[in-house]
Amino acid sequence: MKRTISAMVGKGSINHNSRLFIAENVDPERTHLNISYCNRSVKKIYHELFDEALKRYNDKQTRADRRIDDYYEKIRSSKQEKPFHEIILQIGNLEDMNAQSENGLLAQKILDEYYQGFQARNPNLCVFSAHLHMDEATPHLHIDFVPFTTGSKRGLGTRVSLKQALAAQGFKGGTRGATEWNQWIQSEKEQLAAVMERYGIEWERKGTHEKHLDVLDYKVQERSKEIEALEAQIAAKQDVVKSLSARVDNFSKGLAELQKVEQALDTNAAFQLPEPQGLMSAKSYKTKVAEPLIKKLKFLVKRVLARCFDAWDSYHRLNVTNANLYRENETLSKINDRLKGENDNLRSENRDYKLLRKVFGSKQIDSLLEQARQSKQRDKRFRNIQNER
Numbered sequence: 001m002k003r004t005i006s007a008m009v010g011k012g013s014i015n016h017n018s019r020l021f022i023a024e025n026v027d028p029e030r031t032h033l034n035i036s037y038c039n040r041s042v043k044k045i046y047h048e049l050f051d052e053a054l055k056r057y058n059d060k061q062t063r064a065d066r067r068i069d070d071y072y073e074k075i076r077s078s079k080q081e082k083p084f085h086e087i088i089l090q091i092g093n094l095e096d097m098n099a100q101s102e103n104g105l106l107a108q109k110i111l112d113e114y115y116q117g118f119q120a121r122n123p124n125l126c127v128f129s130a131h132l133h134m135d136e137a138t139p140h141l142h143i144d145f146v147p148f149t150t151g152s153k154r155g156l157g158t159r160v161s162l163k164q165a166l167a168a169q170g171f172k173g174g175t176r177g178a179t180e181w182n183q184w185i186q187s188e189k190e191q192l193a194a195v196m197e198r199y200g201i202e203w204e205r206k207g208t209h210e211k212h213l214d215v216l217d218y219k220v221q222e223r224s225k226e227i228e229a230l231e232a233q234i235a236a237k238q239d240v241v242k243s244l245s246a247r248v249d250n251f252s253k254g255l256a257e258l259q260k261v262e263q264a265l266d267t268n269a270a271f272q273l274p275e276p277q278g279l280m281s282a283k284s285y286k287t288k289v290a291e292p293l294i295k296k297l298k299f300l301v302k303r304v305l306a307r308c309f310d311a312w313d314s315y316h317r318l319n320v321t322n323a324n325l326y327r328e329n330e331t332l333s334k335i336n337d338r339l340k341g342e343n344d345n346l347r348s349e350n351r352d353y354k355l356l357r358k359v360f361g362s363k364q365i366d367s368l369l370e371q372a373r374q375s376k377q378r379d380k381r382f383r384n385i386q387n388e389r
Helices: 028-033 042-060 071-076 102-116 162-168 180-198 213-267 282-360 362-388
Strands: 005-009 035-039 085-091 125-133 140-149
Touching (some): 042 125, 085 102, 102 125, 282 362
Antiparallel strands (some): 005 085, 085 140, 125 140
C-alpha cells in the first residue's frame, strides 16, 4: 500500500482546532472521535518561556522607551516574526484514507504515534495546541508551536525566532529552495513515513516537480493578480463602511438636534401662550395670539416628524447595508488568505523546480517529465478500458 504525505502551513485558528468554533466541513456527530493532546493559552506559554529573559532585558535598559511591557504583543505586531506557527499533517486523501473507513482509522493510529515523538524531536518548538481531527473528510493533525532560541546576545537572551530555533535543531539554510523550514518539513515527513512503514504503508512521493515551469509561473502570476484585485475590493469596502459610519454619526447628531427642539418647545418664549393684554376679547385673543401660535406649532411638528421618519428609515437601511458589507469583507479576507497560501506554495514549487533544472540539467528534467506524462496517459487509457469492460 502506498500513500502520499501532506505537510501544510496552517492559519493557526485555535478556536477551530479545539472545536470552540464549528465550521461547515465538520461533522459534529464525529467530533467525539477527535484527539486533543493539549490546548494551552499561547500567552501563558510566552510568560513561561520569556518572562525571566524579559526581566533581565528590561533591568539593563536605562531608557524607559526601550523597555518591553508585553513581549507577546511586541511579537504579534512585528513584521519579522509570528507569535506562533502551525503545521498540518495528513496521510493520503479523501479517496484512499477517508475518515469513516478502516484506512481512516489506520491513519489515526499512525498520526497519533507520530505525534508522541514530536516534542522530543523538536525541543526548540514549544507545542501549546495539538489536535487530531476525525470529524472532517480525512484524518489530519494540527500542531501549533512557539519557536524559540536561547543564548542570544542581542535583545532577549531567550527570544522568538523560527530560523534560529530550527538552526539549533540542525537545519541550516542553504539554497533558496532549501531553507530551514523546507528542510525541517522534509525531515518531519520522513519521520511520519517511518511510522507508516511500521504499519505496512509506503510513502508515495509525487506531485512536487511534475508541473511545467511555465505553468507554475503563470499560476503564480494569476494568483498575484487575484490577490491584488481582492485587496482592492477590500479597501473599497472599507471606504464604504467608513462613509456609512459617518452617516450614522450624522444621524446621532440629528437626534441631538431633535432634543434641542423639544427643549425649545418647553422653554422658548416664541412657543409659549402669553397672557391676554388688558381688556382684549376672547375672539381677538384667539385670532391674534392663539391661532398664529397653533399654526406655527403645527408646521414645526410636521417638519420634525417628517425628518424623524426619514432618519429612522435611513438608519435602518444603513445598518442592513453595513452588516452586508461586513460579511462581504470577511468573505473577501478569507479568500485573500487562501490565495496567499496557494501563492506561497506555488512559489516554493517554482523554486524547487528551478533548482532541479539547475542541478540535473534541463534535458534530463524534460525527459523525466515526458516519461511521467506518458505514464499518466497509459494509466488513463488503462482505466478507460477497465471501465468499458
